[in-house]
Amino acid sequence: MRIHLGGKTVRILKVDPLNPEDDILKIASDMIKNGKIVAFPTETVYGLGADAFNPSAVEKIFRIKKRPTGNPLIVHISKIEHVNELVEDLDIRRMKVLERLWPGPITFVLKKRSNLPDIVTGGLNTVAVRMPSHPVSIALIDMTGPIVAPSANLSGRPSPTKAQHVIDDFKDELDAIVDGGETIFGLESSVIDLSGDHPILIRPGPITIERLRNIFPDLVIDVDKIPSSSFDHYMTKKPLYLFIGTVEKIVKSILSFVEKRKKNFVLLCSEETKNMYPDNFRKVIMGSRVRPFSIAKRIFDIMRKVDKMDVDEILVEGIEEKGIGFTVMDRLRRSALRIFE
Structure with missing residues (x-):
């Protein structure tokens, strides 16, 4: 389906959220491979997707989201092998943690490889990586490769849990939206920094603090450490x-x-x-x-x-x-x- 918003036609690609149709997802995948911006559902919120290794496509995300360029993006993957394309110095202990908690609503910050564009990581020497569990996102990333996917909302606004929320925020600024219905958790992923000596929770998410402390007994909570903490978030227009x-x-x-x-x-x-x-x-x-x-x-x-x-x-x-x-x-x-x- 195509809808006309402003001066542009945006493709709405409706899929079965549990058994997404390959032919429909291929349209979205081909668009992302060609530098287009495509919103898609994860189990947490809708993400704004671009090829993680295409700096010009990633720049478009910052521009249309009105997101400060110093605010790093999360790279979404669909298989553990993708980690080797993005991360260096990953020891066995950390790898076991990833394998235990992925796929799922949790992001890990790790030391990045030099081949990853600096615009993705805000110039930092770390990269945030997540393997979602939503059938639509897993299938789309399988076809495409690693995708950067910040929440598909204007910076500072509440995150989107439905395709309509994405339309409301961006009108005609996107190329396509994969509509997989309402998301499961409705909150963004937990984010844990594993780049240092101790795990640091820098954003709470669907995985509770209590469960995380069972997995990481030395977990430190520092929600002001996340680079985006200095920016407005989740703001309504009304006070x-x-x-x-x-x-x-x-x-x-x-x-x-x-x-x-x-x-x-x-x-x-x-x-x-x-x-x-x-x-x-x-x-x-x-x-x-x-x-x-x-x-x-x-x-x-x-x-x-x-x-x-x-x-x-x-x-x-x-x-x-x-x-x-x-x-x-x-x-x-x-x-x-x-x-x-």
């Missing part, structure tokens, strides 16, 4: 206010905030708390506090939806910062104009 603490404290703080502000707002709340607010509150249910993965999967989609509502402000309940809740709260903290504790 977003985050309320954290116990459930009782959160509800009380929100009620007090609304009473003082008297502005047009929408409240993102949980299944468990929706009846603790007046009926005239405009509410959107994020999911369940006892099933925080339900919140993680939907949070970016919800943020994009409420951003289009006729409201002045977005109010969001915080959740418990353990398990996947730690990752959800990392994203919400970064998106908030102000946090009420």
Whole structure:
């Protein structure tokens, strides 16, 4: 299918997310091999794909995303053999870690080979590498080779979990979008730096801190180490206010905030708390506090939806910062104009 957006026709390549059609993916693969930009789904979020070894194609990604060039990209692979094309000085211990956790929603930062274009790594001597588990991305990379694929959103915006989110952000700036439906996790991958003496978690993701600590007993958490930490992330166009603490404290703080502000707002709340607010509150249910993965999967989609509502402000309940809740709260903290504790 082709859609006309602005002055350009963008190809929408709809595929079966579990059994993607080879003939459709070949169209996308050929486009990437020819220097085009193609968005595609992973199990985390949609990625903006280009040939990792084509500097001019990679430059297009920075330009259309409005992404600072000092912010490195993640290279996506489909087989462990690809690692040797990208990484040097990979010892047996690190290789065993990769084999244990790939494919899956986790990225590793490793020492890069000199043949990898500097624009991919922001001039650093390391490269971020991930092997996704989504059938569409695995099949596409198998056909194409290593693909750089940052999240397919304008820099600073919430990440895309549906093809429509990609269309909303880029209109006619892409060549094609592989539409594989909604992503599985709804949050970007965990990122662990293995380039030094100790593993450092620089971005939490779908794999919980608790599980990672079982695998890496000496894991250090430093979410400010990731090069992108100095840039805005996950921002809505409407101001977003985050309320954290116990459930009782959160509800009380929100009620007090609304009473003082008297502005047009929408409240993102949980299944468990929706009846603790007046009926005239405009509410959107994020999911369940006892099933925080339900919140993680939907949070970016919800943020994009409420951003289009006729409201002045977005109010969001915080959740418990353990398990996947730690990752959800990392994203919400970064998106908030102000946090009420």
